[in-house]
Amino acid sequence: MRKILFLLILMLFQNVFALDELKDVGIAKYAVLEVIQDNTPLREKADENAKRVTHLFKGSVLFADKENKNYFRVELKNNKYFWVNKKYVEVQAIIPEKRIDNVQKISFKEEKNKYKINIDTDFKSTYIIKEGNNNLDFTLYDNYFDPVSTKVIKQNDKFELPQMFTNDLNLKYTNNKPLFGYDVESYDKGYILTVKKSPKINYNKPLKNIKVTLDAGHGGDEKGACAFGLEEKTINLQIVKKLRKEFKKQGAKVYLTRKKDKKTDLYERISFAKEKDSDILLSIHQNSLPNPKYVDKKHGVGTYYYHPQAYPLAQKIQENLLEATKFKDDKVNYASFAITRATLPVSVLIECGYIIKQDEAEKISDKKFQKIIAKAITKGCAQYLKERF
Numbered sequence: 001m002r003k004i005l006f007l008l009i010l011m012l013f014q015n016v017f018a019l020d021e022l023k024d025v026g027i028a029k030y031a032v033l034e035v036i037q038d039n040t041p042l043r044e045k046a047d048e049n050a051k052r053v054t055h056l057f058k059g060s061v062l063f064a065d066k067e068n069k070n071y072f073r074v075e076l077k078n079n080k081y082f083w084v085n086k087k088y089v090e091v092q093a094i095i096p097e098k099r100i101d102n103v104q105k106i107s108f109k110e111e112k113n114k115y116k117i118n119i120d121t122d123f124k125s126t127y128i129i130k131e132g133n134n135n136l137d138f139t140l141y142d143n144y145f146d147p148v149s150t151k152v153i154k155q156n157d158k159f160e161l162p163q164m165f166t167n168d169l170n171l172k173y174t175n176n177k178p179l180f181g182y183d184v185e186s187y188d189k190g191y192i193l194t195v196k197k198s199p200k201i202n203y204n205k206p207l208k209n210i211k212v213t214l215d216a217g218h219g220g221d222e223k224g225a226c227a228f229g230l231e232e233k234t235i236n237l238q239i240v241k242k243l244r245k246e247f248k249k250q251g252a253k254v255y256l257t258r259k260k261d262k263k264t265d266l267y268e269r270i271s272f273a274k275e276k277d278s279d280i281l282l283s284i285h286q287n288s289l290p291n292p293k294y295v296d297k298k299h300g301v302g303t304y305y306y307h308p309q310a311y312p313l314a315q316k317i318q319e320n321l322l323e324a325t326k327f328k329d330d331k332v333n334y335a336s337f338a339i340t341r342a343t344l345p346v347s348v349l350i351e352c353g354y355i356i357k358q359d360e361a362e363k364i365s366d367k368k369f370q371k372i373i374a375k376a377i378t379k380g381c382a383q384y385l386k387e388r389f
Ligand SMILES: [Zn+2]
Pocket: 217, 218, 224, 225, 232, 285, 286
């Protein structure tokens, strides 16, 4: 008993986590962790490069059963484990059993261009979203769903709830059209899941009334890549302004995350796109390499996506840019950037060329060539909408 007391006191005063020792003496099974920062990643392995499984909001609660250097192992259900970096959480308590709550209420609301589902549970446990082509799977762990006691309001037929009592809430969305953006927000009573409806496309003018947020990468003292007296942030903004013109010509509504040379936070750029209720977010960049000596091998135009819903858009943009620029194909790439990780709107990042390669630098900084780039990107977006929806 003395040893246990000693360990607990040690933990409280030195913020030392001693779960393994407490487990050895048989009193503890889980450490209750509270997330202290929004956008905290939960990862597949105890490694900062490991795949992100989900993101957690400030105030979310996790149960850790193990630690490994800088990480806690989080148990979502039996034999389903993920990892969170210790810097994003605070140990609240050591407990023998997990806390499991009930989902109190699920209310569905249909708006003009989206579905909104409020999931009320005063205990903010972990959720994971799985994306399919035409469907979405939302699972909330450590929360019971009970068809008898959970209040369900105006259930929409695009969504399916479990028929029986379940330990985790699983909400499925299915549609006959592909996904076009979704999001989860945290609010005082729980979570709000938003699923955008597929757009109604005017086939002669597919970009008509589509809301596009254009993001010129970097800005202010963040210059981005620099070479041959050129700064990436400036070229990005020049191309974005030409893009705005092209998109407007096609009837799109266009918003810019920055209109001048200004430092802008990455997550603010995404929030801005959401505030504008955008359908598409395009982030414009110019590439470089950690070691410039390989630039003769690796260069050209490349497009980046993270979520499957954004892949077809990235593909169409890449195809059109290759055709228009005649640059080398630096491929459509899967990449975990803050911008590409956004699920609302559909988000893609474009590296128009390599600023560290002289002939490409000359072209991407040339006003006429920038117009060619802008036209190709716009055409790619139009094709994506026309062919997919
Ligand atoms: Zn950049």
